[in-house]
Amino acid sequence: MAHVASTQAQVRQQHYSVPQPMPWPIMGSTSLFLMALGAAFVFNDMRAGWVSIAAGFVLLLYMMVRWFGEVIRESEGGRYGRWEDVSFRWGMSFFIFSEVMFFGAFFGALFWARVYSVPDLATLESQALLWSGFSAHWPSAGPGFAEQFSPMSAWGIPALNTLLLLSSGVTVTFAHWNLIANQRGKLLLWLAATVALGVTFICFQAYEYIHAYHELNLKLSTGVYGSTFFMLTGFHGFHVTLGAIMLTVIWFRCLKGHFKPDHHFAFEGVAWYWHFVDVVWLGLFIFVYWL
Amino acid sequence: MSAVADTHGHAHDAHGHHGGYSGIMRWITTTNHKDIGTMYLWFSFVMFSIGGLMAVMIRMELFSPGLQFFNPEFFNQLTTMHGLIMVFGAIMPVFVGFANWLIPMQIGAPDMAFARLNNWSFWLLPFAASLLVLSFFMPGGAPGVGWTMYAPLTAQMGMGMDFTIFAIHILGMSSILGSINIITTILNMRAPGMTLMKMPLFCWTWLITAYLLVAVMPVLAGAVTMTLTDRHFGTTFFNAAGGGDPVLYQHIFWFFGHPEVYIIALPGFGVISQVIPAFSRKPLFGYASMVYATSAIAILSFIVWAHHMYTVGMPVTGQLFFMYATTLIAVPTGVKVFNWVTTMWKGSLTFETPMLFACGFLFMFTLGGFTGLVLALVPVDIQLQDTYYVVAHFHYVMVAGALFAAFAGIYFWLPKWTGKMYNETLGKIHFWLTMIFFNMIFFVQHFLGLAGMPRRIPDYNLMFETWNKISSLGAFGMGLAQLLFLYIVVSCIRNGKPAAQLPWEGADSLEWTHLPTPAPYHSFETPPVVK
Known part of the structure; x- marks a missing residue:
């Protein structure tokens, strides 16, 4: 046998x-x-x-x-058996890779502005021919931006948000373990916790934007700092929102008794995606908020 | 061979009920890789005709010095849209069409890994192309900024620019989804025994191309998104007053743009690597080195992008780095060219139409590669930047490289696709007309460029007139020759003579050896065993 x-x-x-x-x-x-x-x-x-x-x-x-x-x-x-399952895995991996490259373009813009274009605008040549008196510093809204603004500090809401997203990465893993162990009750609980953490993150982020616009005078049009800040965090927030919606769909599917301990790629794919937005956030926290 | 008989039986089944859809809905809803491949091929021919028409209009205007037919703004729109349509609408889709038709058959798969996504990848294209072409009819017309869409020119255009940006987004989506599908198909759908290093080279080149596409199309999407927000939402990515930099756009664009060159060229290399052995009646020389050379080209393509921008005011260190990296690409490309030539060495050569196009490719593409080396050298490039020498160079790569490879592939696989033979005499005439007129258009443009004629300008100095006249006459001839191509293909489909099971005795990949001619609607429902 x-x-x-x-x-x-x-x-x-x-x-x-x-x-x-x-x-x-x-x-x-x-x-x-x-x-x-x-x-x-x-x-x-x-x-x-x-x-x-x-x-x-x-x-x-x-x-x-x-x-x-x-x-x-x-x-x-x-x-869908094992063979199709492997296809889904390859497909999702390369989809996430393409998303990484999309964020790469905006991170590239951020690094270019910080390392190259802003310092270049303060060189002797630029001073003499274009904007005298402009000194290079980061954050900067560039030499043509007249109003005052305050940059977003890292150790308030952003640090809290980092904690939230990192914890949500842990809770989604707990949910996964419980799915494998066929503990449906705990699965639903941990997954709900993940969604809750994600939604809290989005709410904090929305509050932060309101704060930026009303109290810091930091807008999308606040030169290259505002551009990179809002485009990077905005696209990230959009991805968190999508991820939270996907997790919610998965939660309802779990509630309806979908998935088996050995066959649940939809769950895993969403979990991968969730970890991906988590990693992007770490990049944002370090290079946009902190350093 | 039992797999063949098996699939043949199913084929009749499936023809009866295409999932319950018939007529036009069959094509709209299809999940069959062959249907989708066919649609890709016809779509790219339509776009090739539209882009070609624009090329003829450009050459009409340039037939004589002074302004003849169009105002300069419209001329700029023509050059821009000719570039975008040919790159995104004609050359890229034609090879995706090949990929759809051939990859499942060549690796012994039942279909593409994601058959519905495959349908979507195709059906995004006509909508994106419509946006692109509609931009001509918007206030301000189509963008006249060049296909590279440099800032700050893009800050000034009208609504057509936004149409183009969204078209690029959707085209990019299509490419990414299609590439994910191709990668997954090749990695997961190979028949037992079909190891990666046994795959036909066409599959290898597409695997690497698809990887490049997934890596760089999102970057282009990012670049045009920044352009969009700079235009409408007050961001200053490309505006120095806000601390941004127009040169940043060029860096991001060419980080996409240079791998894009190989995205266009590599599948063509794959086609040539199958056509030349078939007509030399010898296996491909140096298969493994071909795979490694293709990978090396793909890796190097990520670190050479700034050779498109030597004149933006780059530090000398940067110029040197990009110059050396670029010239390095000549090594793997040279490996390929030598392997193709060595495959022909002492082979039993015959020169049917596919082989003629492959040989044309070999000569002309190599010329394009050589002028590329010339342009890679900083001191020379500073002289030749934005002259017709550059135009001549990349048309040798795009037309004589990619397009000739596509023609070779179409003539080569037409019997497999349709079960009928094209008219060999007419095919040869098509080759020779295309070859002669192509060189008439572009060879002389090297002289124009060296003499200093700038590109993208509707008027020129009187001293350039003779060569421009020759070039324009060549363009008209080349355009007419493609009508002959359309006639050859249509008459082959309609009333070609039935093709033999193996029309090319040297062809040895699975679609020839394991499937009947014409290929059945479903290829391998159960995987063949490959030894």
Whole structure:
């Protein structure tokens, strides 16, 4: 019998599940087209564009609910075995890698401004020809920015946020362990804790933005410091929001009894994503807030 | 061969009910890698025609000195959109079309790993392309900033610029999703026994290309996002008054832009690496060194980007570093060229159309590589920056490199795809017309550039007239020759003679040896065993 079991393990799964045609992809393209069109109009002061954006967004939500719903049904119906699972793992890894590179562009801009462009604007040549009296320092809003602003300090809310996100990385791991041990109650509890930490983070971040705009006079348009600060933290916050929504979906799926101790890539994929936003935050905390 | 018979039976099944969709909905909803590959190929031909039309308009304007047909603003829009459409709409999709058709068949997979995502990767393209082309009809017209979209020019354009930015976002999404799919397919879907080092070289070059795409398309997305916020939300990434720097844009753009050159070229290398052995009736010389050379090119492509910007005021140390790194790329590229030539050495050569295009590729692409080495040298580049010499150089790489490889691949696999043979005589005529007219357009542009004619300008000094006339006549001829190509392909599909099971006796990858001609709708539902 042992022999039979081992040969069975060696035989590779023979059929890869190639899905049936579906209309959702083109709906996704249509929605992106509508949103892009609308945004281009709105950015150029044509308010009618909002209609297009709204239509596109509704379509996008509908598309995601239907598409993901179909995949979830297939997954729970047992259509995805080990072979498909490995595909999902590769796919998610490279998706996260592409996200890392996206943040890389903005970190690159930050380092360029700090190491190169701001100091360069204070060299003798720039002083003589362009902006006399500009001295290089960070944070800087550049030589053309007249108003005063205060930079965001690292050891208030940002430090607290670091603690929140790092803890949420731990809680999501506890949730994972409980999923593997088939302890559904604890799984739901730890996952809920993760979502709660994430939502608290987002709320703190929103409060921080209000604080920046109203009390520090720190805006998106506050030179290169404001640009890099808000674009980096903004895109990160957007990713945390997405991650929190995904975790919430996973929570409801756990509640409905989805996933098995040995088959739950949706959970793991979201956990990977959550760790990814965590790591990006560490980069932000160090290079945007702290140093 | 049982797998073949098996899949053939299923093929009829599947033809009956394409998941319940028929007519146009079949194409819109399809999850079949061959359907999607076909759509990619036709889409890229449509974009190639639109971009080609713009090229002909550019050459019309440049036929004589002075302003003939278009005002300078519109001329700039033409050069910009010609570049964007050819790069993102024609050359990149044509090779994704090849990837879709061939990778599952070459590695013995049932389909791509993510068949629905594959559909989405394609269907994002027509929408993005529409945004791009629609920008012509917006107030202010299409962006006239050059395909590189440098700041601060991009701060000044009208709404068309925003259309272009969003088009780039969506094109980038398409590329990233498509690349993730290709990587996963190659890493996870290979048939038992098909080890990585047994894969046809086309799969290898695409694996590496897809990796490059996932690494750099998000960076381009970041660059155009910063452009967008600089335009509309008061950020100052590229504005020195706010502490930013226009040169920063160039760095970010070319960090994407240089790997992009290899994204365009590498799949073509893969095609050539399969066509040349087939018509030399010899295995590829130095398979392993080809794989390593391709990887080396990909790695080096990340550290050479600033050779596009020697004249921005870079420190000499930076210039030297990027010059040495760039010239280093000649080593793995040289390995490739020597391997191709050595494959032909003492082979039983025949010169059908695919082989003619492959040989054309070999000569012309190598010329483009040599002018690239010339331009990599800082002192020379400072003289040649933004002249027609640069235009000639990259068209030798893009057209004679990538496009010729695409033609070689299309003629090579057309019998496998359609089950019919194209007209060999017409194919050869198409090659020779393309070859002659291509050189007529671009060879003379080397002289124009060396004499100092700047690019992206609708008017020029009288002394440049003769070469410009020759170049323009070549462009008109090249355009007409592509109509012949369309005719050859359509008449092959409609009433070509049935192709033999193995039309090229030297071809030895799985799609030729393990599948009937034409390839069935579903390739390998159960994986073949590869020895």
